[in-house]
Amino acid sequence: MLKFWKKKPAGTTPEQPADAPASPSVEDNESVAETPAVTPITAVEPAPGPGMDPVASEPVVVEPVPEAPAAPAEPTRRGWRDRLSGSGFARGLSSLFVRHPKLDDDLLDELETILITADVGIETSTELVENLRARMHKREFADADALLAALRQALLVRLALVEKPLDVGDRLPFVILTVGINGVGKTTTIGKLARRYRDEGREVLLAAGDTFRAAAVEQLKTWGARNSVPVISQGQDADSASVIFDALQTARARGTNVLIADTAGRLHTQGGLMDELGKIARVLKKLDPEAPHEVLMVIDGTTGQNALSQLRQFRQIVGVTGLVVTKLDGTAKGGVVFALAREFGLPIRYVGLGEGATDLRTFNAEAFVDGLLPPRLGQP
Secondary structure (H helix, E strand, O other), X not given: OOEEEEEOOXXXXXXXXXXXXXXXXXXXXXXXXXXXXXXXXXXXXXXXXXXXXOOOOOOOOOOOOOOOOOOOOXXXXXXXXXHHOOOHHHHHHHHHHHHOOOOOHHHXXXXXXXXXHOOOOXXXXXXXXXXXXXXXXXXXXXXXXXXXXXXXXXXXXXXXXXXXXXXXXXXXXXXXXXXXXXXXXXXXXXXXXXXXXXXXXXXXXXXXXXXXXXXXXXXXXXXXXXXXXXXXXOOOOOOHHHHHHHHHHHHHHHOOOXXXXXXXXXXXXOHHHHHHHHHHHXXXXXXXXXXXXXXXXXXXXXXXXXXXXXXXXXXXXXXXXXEEEEOOOOOOOOOHHHHHHHHOOOOEEEEEOOOOOOOEEEOOHHHHHHHHOOHHHOXX
C-alpha cells in the first residue's frame, strides 16, 4: 500500500505502540544531517488521479515514527577556501609555486601535470598551459603572482557559463528528478536539498523512487523525518514510475512547491535500469507535459574522467539539465568540474563541500577557483 508521510497537526499525538520500531538506519556510508526532534508522522493514501486505478480500499495504516533525538546546533559553516584548500588539487597548485618561484618552462610543465592529474582534462590542461607559456615568453608576467592571476582568470572563464543556480520559480509543483549511479551521494543530496527548500519556506515533498536498492526507501524516510518533510513511498521492488506518478498527483493536489524524486542508482551500462528512467519521464508527462522540470544528475567528484562517460549515457536516456558534483572537499580529482564544463556546458547547480546539511552549496565559480589557488590570489 502506498504511504504518504506527513506531520500530525500541532497538539495531537498518535498512540505509540509498545513495539514501535527505532528510526531507520542510513546506509551508503553517507552522513545524515542532524536536526531537532520531529513530531510523529502518519501514513495516508493519496487520491487516485486521471488514468490511474483507484487505490485499493484498505484501512488507513497509522505508523508512528519515534521522535529523533535532539541534536546539537551545526557548527559554523566553513568557507570555500577552508573546504577546498585541503584537497589534492589545491595542495598541488600551492606547493608548485613554493617549489618553483621562478618563471620557466619547467614550472609550466609541472603545472600541466597537476591539471591533468586532477582530471581537468588533457585538452583543457594543454590549452591553458600553452596559452600561459606563449604569454610568459612574451614577458607578459613580471613574476609568479602575475602568472597565477592569469591562470585564475583563465579558469574562471571556463566555469562562468555553467554557473547557473537552479530557480524553482512559482510553478506548483516544480519537479526535480534526481539520477546517478550508486555511491555518488544521491539520496543524501536529496535530503540536503529538501532541507534547503524547507528553510526557504517552501512546501517540499519527496518521492522514494529508488525501490531497487535495499534500505534506500528507509534512508529517504529518515531524511524526511529529520527535516520534517513528507515522503511518498511503497515497498522495495515496487514500480518506481508508479511511486513517482502518485507523488506528483499528491503534490498537485496539495499545492506543494517542490517535488524531489529519488531514482534507483544505476551504472550507465545497465540497460534495463536506464530504460526505467525513460519510463519515469514519460509517465510524469501524462500529468504535466513539462515535467520533470529539472533532471538533476549527481556526480561524485572523486570519479574523475569516468564521470564524463556516465553523463553521456544519462543525458542520452533522460535528458540531464543540471549537475550536482559531490565530495569536492577531499579529492585530488576536483578538476573534473572543468572537464564537465568543457564537454557538456550543463549548469552546475550545486557542489558538495562536506557532510553537513548546509554543506551543499550553490555553485559559485569565483569561490570555487579561489578555493583551489594559493590564498594570496583568492578572496579572503
